[in-house]
């Protein structure tokens with residue numbers, strides 16, 4: 001009862017686990033609490049796409065470090081990690097132009113795209129060879145279980161209520177720790193509403209589905225992914241591509257679709273996704289979103305049918321920037337990936353934050 005941990009982490013999603021793993025690797029005594037009984041947030045609801053090459057700036061730095069850490073943890077923990085890369089398929093000349101200008105990956109001819117993927121109608125594409133893929137249903141639970149076996153105190157079913165210097169208040173009693181880090185994803189407003197409001201954190205909801213597998217060996221991104229990811233935003237032809245999509249595909253733009261696909265062994269084909277942002281999300285998922293996702297998947301892969309197995313809503317924290325790092329009070333911190341790139345960047349980001357908060361200037 002009198003134990004004082006070096007670091008208490010709130011939230012056992014990939015961001016919280018990244019902080020716990022980094023603190024544990026530095027030899028610190030770490031406790032993690034999560035209100036759920038097992039990983040249940042966006043960390044298990046995503047594509048498992050580790051899109052290193054589509055990031056720019058700080059996100060790219062975190063993504064590159066995360067890549068190294070994921071490779072190393074995959075060996076030690078034993079989770080599935082595919083290092084084949086991503087195929088980004090261009091189905092129009094302006095998409096090919098954006099790919100050329102981005103300088104990312106090896107450009108592919110239409111024939112090569114067809115050899116690597118079942119995409120029909122591509123005019124070309126690129127192979128982003130540094131990208132990787134994990135199974136989203138496996139990574140979080142496997143990493144949490146491994147950390148627990150390795151000495152991190154992970155407590156499920158423990159909702160955190162708030163914190164002050166040295167003390168984390170939970171619905172199951174107090175936990176003492178030198179540093180307390182909230183990694184609660186979209187639910188920051190439940191524990192630190194003023195911080196969430198000041199930092200402009202909202203919720204981004206996403207519609208996703210899982211269908212029967214089609215033998216997809218590479219994650220597949222499309223022209224809509226070029227509109228979304230930062231590596232393409234600075235290209236000279238980006239705005240022209242956006243304008244063309246707005247004119248030709250208002251349905252895709254209205255639902256803010258990122259048409260992308262991954263296939264994980266034993267699960268099937270992940271098909272997604274749409275985006276809608278609000279502080280409180282509507283719980284009612286629009287069937288038009290699923291109609292569009294199914295229609296576009298069938299069109300891209302030339303399928304006559306798609307056997308849908310599961311549908312769900314994912315929710316991540318959405319902020320004005322890609323990352324939120326804030327010291328709330330002495331020894332109390334908030335850390336969040338505030339756009340949809342946590343599977344790609346969290347391990348590098350968490351390591352960087354832990355370095356800072358356990359260094360002289362961050363420690364209380």
Ligand SMILES: Cc1cc2nc3c(=O)[nH]c(=O)nc-3n(C[C@H](O)[C@H](O)[C@H](O)COP(=O)(O)OP(=O)(O)OC[C@H]3O[C@@H](n4cnc5c(N)ncnc54)[C@H](O)[C@@H]3O)c2cc1C
Pocket residue numbers: 010011012013014015016033034035036039040041042043044045046047048049050051158159160161183184185186187190191206207208272273313314315316336337339340341342343344345
């Ligand atoms: C549909 C979808 C697809 C995506 N695809 C990708 C992708 O392919 N590649 C990629 O890089 N990123 C992707 N992302 C983004 C990525 O999933 C997120 O950035 C990442 O999972 C965020 O992790 P997290 O730990 O912040 O959140 P979460 O996984 O939601 O974890 C937060 C945890 O905090 C816990 N918690 C909250 N409040 C409390 C409290 N008061 N007390 C205790 N515990 C609490 C919750 O129970 C939860 O376990 C996707 C996201 C979604 C939703």
